[in-house]
Amino acid sequence: MPQKDPSLTDLPPGVAIAWGLDRPSTRGAKAELSPARIIEVAIRLADKEGLAAVSMARVAKDLGFTTMSLYRHLRSKEELLVLMVDAAFGDPDLAAPEVGDRAEPDWRTATRRWAKAIEQRYREHPWILDYPVTGPPASPNELLWLEQLLRALAPTTLTASEKLNSALMLANLVRSSTRMELDVADNDTPDAFEAYVGLLFQLLDPEQHREVLGLFSDPELAVMEDAGDELSFALERYLDGMEALMARRGSGADQPG
């Protein structure tokens, strides 16, 4: 962990490394390990066995080093996790098709595209969803994703704080929808769903829980016609909501919250 500049020491975990602020060391034995190698192996492990399997000891073992060797390159496990998540998000190369389709997409299309793209990353590395969001993004790829979303919203008439709020909510929406879809995909055999509903009917008071029971008795639900499209549904609702705000704004009208 080469770090002479003391100002780097008190940056949030992962920031210094993710941004390449730690200058390479000149003295000392040449390192066999590196943050990048550690992160790569840790991500492979998380992909295969989930985030719970990622311990410092296990990652080190997979690398063929001792546990403590990792601490020469990472300040803490927290730092490892931050860097794993950022690397797993990766660069959002939403390369606009330059030739042929030269028209800028409207903000809804661009936002939808963004949502599907980040959903894909969640599906490739579902364990990202097990790492709780701490605060505003400070790592390179997360900021690139935010940038892309803000570019999608740029043509709108939203104010700055409306844009920021919307962007954060859209990110949350994709995150929680995808989490729900993956949870369901993991646990829901047809049996499990029926077992759940059966349990509800056993436990719930039909009077006190009439809506819940009514809903789960609805034949439409059993068909699960739109299963796996919770994201689209939620997204379109939210986009409609943004559009309604802009329409009100555009027509000069204004209404209290």
Add this chain to the structure above:
Amino acid sequence: MPQKDPSLTDLPPGVAIAWGLDRPSTRGAKAELSPARIIEVAIRLADKEGLAAVSMARVAKDLGFTTMSLYRHLRSKEELLVLMVDAAFGDPDLAAPEVGDRAEPDWRTATRRWAKAIEQRYREHPWILDYPVTGPPASPNELLWLEQLLRALAPTTLTASEKLNSALMLANLVRSSTRMELDVADNDTPDAFEAYVGLLFQLLDPEQHREVLGLFSDPELAVMEDAGDELSFALERYLDGMEALMARRGSGADQPG
């Protein structure tokens, strides 16, 4: 942990206890401890020192018993957490004012009321937000909250699966908005925000991150005029979106997602 009925053993953690399915034991020494007492002390601890402070050893110590004594009443720490969360949500006594204001509120008002009420519970027990949502609700109070939300949505023209999707998304929306607001309230001195923005300007390439930098330079943001109202903003957007769907539905028109 009195449990003779073996069918109770393989219910999800917390379900048997939360629903009072474990019949009281007749033989044996009378218990000094009980799930309720343990949960109560654990919640007090979490309220004061956060969820991270809640270990079996610490809870037992606060109770004046040995660590292992807890396992006579709870099958695992997971079970304790499930029961803590359900107890912390509590009963949603959204008592409709019976006299005088006898008019049923419209669905938007009712939903808004629900959202503010559950937000209040999050604020009283912020550590609920640190416990990840696992699957569909199966504990009594969580189901009561779901019931109340479904009652708010009952008068709408949404289909069953649209209602369920909307309810789950509204729950997610309140959860993540409140989490954001609390995170900000915890960490954001004016200094911290400026430090964050300063860091961004140091690290980001003005070309590659023009929208992010532009946004954070916007004087409107610095004022933080709508700080602490992320929930209302997101909620009204989503409600508008639901309304737009119903309007389209009502006018017979239909559009592809």
Add this chain to the structure above:
DNA sequence: ATAAACTGTTTATGCTATAAACAGTTTATG
């Protein structure tokens, strides 16, 4: 040549959840 800076290992600490065995207590059953 020497000292500084770095890498990786060994050893150790204190925390975590929880399994297993045991002692004591109450009650249902012979």
Add this chain to the structure above:
DNA sequence: CATAAACTGTTTATAGCATAAACAGTTTAT
């Protein structure tokens, strides 16, 4: 009534966790 079953709480023990501290070896700047 005696005994066995069922329960409660304690003691002891284990395996895992993150990470601090000391140490040995290596490379390079001085």
